[in-house]
Structures are given as C-alpha cells and as structure tokens.
Amino acid sequence: MPNKIIIIGAGVIGASTALALLKDGHRVTLIDQDAPCSGASSGNAGAIVNGSCAPTAMPGIIFDVIRMIGQPLSPLTIRPSYFLKILPWLLRFVLQSRSSAVYKNATHLHGLTQHAVKSWRQLTGHTELSSLLRETGWLKVYETKKKFASTSKSRELLDEMGTNYEVLSAAQIHDLEPNLAPIYKQGYIQNDSLSIVDPQRLVEGMVDLFVSRGGTYQQFGVDVINIDNGKVNVRGSNGNLTTDKAVIAAGAWSGSFAQQLGDSIPLDTERGYHLMLPQSTADLLNRPVVNGEYSFVLSPMTEGLRMTSQVEFAGLSAEPDYSRVRSLLPAVKNMLPDVEVREQSVWMGCRPSLPDSLPVLGFSRQSNKVLYAFGHHHLGMTLGAISGLIIADLVAGRKPLVPVSPYRPDRFSKL
Numbered sequence: 001m002p003n004k005i006i007i008i009g010a011g012v013i014g015a016s017t018a019l020a021l022l023k024d025g026h027r028v029t030l031i032d033q034d035a036p037c038s039g040a041s042s043g044n045a046g047a048i049v050n051g052s053c054a055p056t057a058m059p060g061i062i063f064d065v066i067r068m069i070g071q072p073l074s075p076l077t078i079r080p081s082y083f084l085k086i087l088p089w090l091l092r093f094v095l096q097s098r099s100s101a102v103y104k105n106a107t108h109l110h111g112l113t114q115h116a117v118k119s120w121r122q123l124t125g126h127t128e129l130s131s132l133l134r135e136t137g138w139l140k141v142y143e144t145k146k147k148f149a150s151t152s153k154s155r156e157l158l159d160e161m162g163t164n165y166e167v168l169s170a171a172q173i174h175d176l177e178p179n180l181a182p183i184y185k186q187g188y189i190q191n192d193s194l195s196i197v198d199p200q201r202l203v204e205g206m207v208d209l210f211v212s213r214g215g216t217y218q219q220f221g222v223d224v225i226n227i228d229n230g231k232v233n234v235r236g237s238n239g240n241l242t243t244d245k246a247v248i249a250a251g252a253w254s255g256s257f258a259q260q261l262g263d264s265i266p267l268d269t270e271r272g273y274h275l276m277l278p279q280s281t282a283d284l285l286n287r288p289v290v291n292g293e294y295s296f297v298l299s300p301m302t303e304g305l306r307m308t309s310q311v312e313f314a315g316l317s318a319e320p321d322y323s324r325v326r327s328l329l330p331a332v333k334n335m336l337p338d339v340e341v342r343e344q345s346v347w348m349g350c351r352p353s354l355p356d357s358l359p360v361l362g363f364s365r366q367s368n369k370v371l372y373a374f375g376h377h378h379l380g381m382t383l384g385a386i387s388g389l390i391i392a393d394l395v396a397g398r399k400p401l402v403p404v405s406p407y408r409p410d411r412f413s414k415l
C-alpha cells in the first residue's frame, strides 16, 4: 500500500532512498537543512568500489593509530579537545580489530558492496546520470615492497570474499598511468569498480530526477521526531509535518534523531578533506589512484584533480583545519611530476562512521514506522544505490536483496 514517507537528509543515501521509494508508488518528501548534497556526498573521491570488504579496524590498528598520532603528514588526527569524547568510540573500534570481528565485518561489508555497481546501474540506467559514472577501476600504488606487503591482510580478505583484483608490477602501473612518477614498485587494481566524475552533480541530478518524477523536496532543518497515535511527527524550522513513515538518512547528524527514538547508536564522524587542483590537471590520470605511502587519493574529476585525505576526529562542529591537506602537496608533486600544485579550493566533510565499518539499515526499536539508513563511513558513494533499494524493500515488506540483520540498529547493545 502506498505510504506518505518523509526522508531526512538529501545526501547520496537520502537521494537513493527517495528514488527507490518513489518507484514503489509512495508519496515521498525529501528534506534537507541545506541545498541537496551539502554534506559528505559532495566532496568525496567518487569511487564506487565494488566488492570492497576490508573494514577500517584491521588487526594491529591500535599500533597504527599510536604511530600516526603526532606525525605531521599522518592521515589521522585527533583534536585534543575531542579526545575524551571519542575515547569510547575508539575503544569499540579497537575491539572490532580482533581477527574474528574483522572477518565478520568484512563478510557483511562485502554482502553490500558486491551489489554496488549493479545497483548503481539499476538506479542510473536510462538516465543522463549514467554518463557521470566511468569504468575505471580502483588503483592503489606503493613505493616500497614493504608497504605493499603490509596490505596482505586486506588482499587476503578480497581473496576470501571472491572480489576480483590484479597485482601489478612497476611496468604494469606505468602502462595504466604513464604520468605517475616511476617510483611505484607494486600495486593492485580492482577492475570492476567505477568512478564518479562529479559526485555533487550526480546527487543533485538524482534529486532533480526525484522531483521530476513527482517527489517533493523541502529545505528546512529538522529538530524533533516522534511517533504519536500511529503517525510520525517531524518538527523543525518549517513547522510540523505528519507522515506515515520516516527514514533517517542525515549522515553524521543522524545520531540525535535515533536518540530521540530511544536508540543509542555509537555514530561519530571521521572528518575528511579535499583539495582541488586546476582543471588542466584532470587529464594526468585515467582513474582514481590511492597513494599507499601517504594514504591520499588523487581522483580525476570534471572540475580538476581532487586530492582527498585524512581521518580527523573533532566532532561535527569544530572549524576545519586545512593545514594537513595542504602539507601533502609536495607528496602529490612527487607522485605526479607534471602536476600544477595550485590550490583551487579546499573542503571538509563528515563521514558518518560506526566502529564496525557497517552502516545501520533497519527499523527503529520503537516502531517500524521509522527506518534508519546512515553510517556509511568511507563507502557511502559505493553503497548509496544498494542502501536505497534495501530500505524500499523493508518499507514494502519484501525480502530485502541482502539480509539486514548484520546492519540492525541494536547490534551495539551487546558490546
């Protein structure tokens, strides 16, 4: 039966969910406090990494964290003012790096990512949006054999899950990316992956498509959500709205809504940064390339070469600190000698992250009238389309394409 449904948050997850619910015949209103795609979905590296399965908490992560803190070019920072706040999350995160947990998390991550490309094709097929996706693969390169060897656990997981990848020699890397400096001894590529040439245009285009097909977009900040008399009430700067069902897809800001409904979910943010290089530099690479030594990505996009990097724990409201991403420019030049390292713009976005690297997809504890779709950490662009399809299945009472029990909101209550 068609329902009146409100979705809070118009990032990639909200927009994908909106299109999937509309297709099922529901009357859907998508709400965002800003213009569509104002959060993490705009400034990312744009990779759709099919079959990705290594969780962020891998064995030995505790030693990596200790080693990285305080190093000037380290990809990880914890603001001292946020240290005590993030400590419980970090402890849970470290627990997730036990071998048994890593294998379980990898299996469930792969359960979703194996459908990434297929579901994006389904969502964008027969629309102009498909022209924003390119079949490029996802390439990682390493200067030293030692550093490459440190990825063996991740590659073992790819093997175990059956994800295609190819180990590359220096000559093969050069053939794929002739403009890279000839310093990369080894690498690997996941050929089945796609890249998005303009993530913001993709998500804005999805919202335009949603509106052109009869969906409603409203711009206002939501403060309160509750369930009363079998209806969901959503209250914010635009007054009150009443609806049959609601989906919380507000990315890193979703925690307070879940809290209001009695669900305590350890959602925090791993903030990330980008720095855009001039448009003329975009042609220097054929695909997104991960620099394995410094943990940054160079992604060729329509508006230029985008360098993304950093995991910063500082909460949702601290001012961005662009100094780290700027300090990586010499390493970018070292990687790509012909690049013009002239900064065009910088950006910071909030990845919505849970300690087990799995999103939350499912019903709130209080009622099946509210569903959660958030916590997609480093893989929200990869998982957007499949998450929308799963939420539509749950609303319709269909068996979801992927069993959702590993992503249930109450999975942390036992930890």
Ligand SMILES: Cc1cc2nc3c(=O)[nH]c(=O)nc-3n(C[C@H](O)[C@H](O)[C@H](O)COP(=O)(O)OP(=O)(O)OC[C@H]3O[C@@H](n4cnc5c(N)ncnc54)[C@H](O)[C@@H]3O)c2cc1C
Residues within 6 Å of the ligand: 008, 009, 010, 011, 012, 013, 014, 031, 032, 033, 034, 036, 037, 038, 039, 040, 041, 042, 043, 044, 045, 046, 047, 048, 049, 220, 221, 222, 223, 249, 250, 251, 252, 253, 271, 272, 273, 274, 308, 309, 349, 350, 351, 352, 373, 374, 375, 376, 377, 378, 379, 380, 381, 382, 383
């Ligand atoms: C540097 C960086 C690189 C990345 N690279 C990749 C990559 O290559 N591949 C990949 O798969 N993923 C990548 N990611 C991760 C990906 O960008 C995120 O996981 C994804 O964008 C999360 O989408 P979302 O829709 O959940 O959240 P968001 O895009 O943040 O959207 C949430 C929306 O909710 C709105 N909102 C918040 N509060 C309210 C409120 N009270 N009322 C109304 N609206 C509200 C916000 O305005 C926002 O528009 C990267 C992230 C970063 C930071």
